Amino acid sequence: MLEIYSKNLENAVNEIAKLPGIGKRTALRLALHLIKSEKEDVTLLTERINKLKTDVCCCKQCFNISDDELCDICANPKRDPKTICVVQDIRDVIAIENTNQFKGVYHVLGGVISPMEGIGINQLRLQELFTRVETGEVNELILALPATVEGDTTNFFIYKNVKEKVQTITTIARGIGVGEELEYADEVTLGRSLVARMEFDKAYKK
C-alpha cells in the first residue's frame, strides 16, 4: 500500500481515486501536481467542478444536460422536433452531434432496462418518452441504444408502446465498422451485416 506522510494529501488522494478509471497512483500524481499549481488555478478547477452540481440541470424535455430549462438542441428552431433520437446517455448525444448527420432532437433515457443491475422501466425516462409521442406529431423515432441484450430489450419495450402513435420507428444500422477488416469482426455482427445488406448505390449516398 502507498503510505503518504500528510493527512491532507492522503484525504485528497482518496477522494480523487474515487473517480472512475483513476487509481491511487494516478490520484497521487494529480494531487502532487495540484500542490505545485498556482492557487488560482486550483480554485478555478474546484469552482467549476462545484458548478456542475449547482448550475447544470436536465433539459425538461429531452433530459440532455443543459444550463437552462431547455437544452440548446431542443431550443434551436432549426432542429426538427418531429424526429426524436432515443439514446441511453448524454455521451451518446455528444457522439451523435459530432457526426453532424442528425438534425432532429433527442430523448435521453438515462440507461437501458437491466434486471441484473436493478434498472427497471421506472428508473428510466420511458414514461416521459411515451408522453412526448402521445401527441401523434412525431414522424420518426430513431432507436440508438447499445447493441446489447439490454439495449434490444429496451428497443422492443419502446416499440411495443409507441408503434400506434409514431409513423416510422427505426434503429441505427448494425454492421461492420468503417475501416474495419471483415476477418476481425465477430460472427453475429458479420451475420447481421449480411442480412441487412443494402443496395450499392444507397449505401454510398450521403
Add this chain to the structure above:
Amino acid sequence: MLEIYSKNLENAVNEIAKLPGIGKRTALRLALHLIKSEKEDVTLLTERINKLKTDVCCCKQCFNISDDELCDICANPKRDPKTICVVQDIRDVIAIENTNQFKGVYHVLGGVISPMEGIGINQLRLQELFTRVETGEVNELILALPATVEGDTTNFFIYKNVKEKVQTITTIARGIGVGEELEYADEVTLGRSLVARMEFDKAYKK
C-alpha cells in the same frame, strides 16, 4: 473537436483536461460522472483539493510535503538525522519509504540541474542542503537522483560542495533490476553493473 452543449460542463471539462495525463475525452467522462454523483461527494472532493493549497506546506528542514512545520519523518525521533538521502521529488520520498529500507531523513531538491529546462542551481534547494551539512554532523549523504545526465550533473555539483564536510557520500546502485532479464538490459546499465560488481555474500546480505 468535441462539442459540448453546456457552457458549465465545457468550463469544467477544460479545467479538468489541464491535469497531467488527462485528455478532453477523459475529462468529459469524469465531469459527467461528477454530474451524476451526490452533491456531498463533489463538495468533499473539491474541499479536499482546495486544502492541498491551503493546509499542506513544505517541511522547513527537508522540503518534503507536510501538514506541519516539520514533516513526520524529520519529527520522528527514531529516524537518524545524521543520514540524509537527497532526492529529486516528493514522489521519490514516498517510493523509498515504501521499501522500508531507509531509516534516515531526506532532502527534497525539487528537481535536478537542467539548463535545457532552465533549471539552475538557484531553482533547487541546494543551498539549504549545504547549510544542513555545514554543521559537520552528517555521517552519510546518499545521493538518490535519477540516472540521467542531469541527475549525474547534480550529483557531481553536490559532491564537489559537500565532500569536505561529510564523512561518507554514496549514491544508490545502478544495475540490473530485480527480476529483469540480462538480454533486455541496455549496454550502459549492463556495463555499469559489471564494473560495480559486488562480492557474492555481500550482495545477498539483507
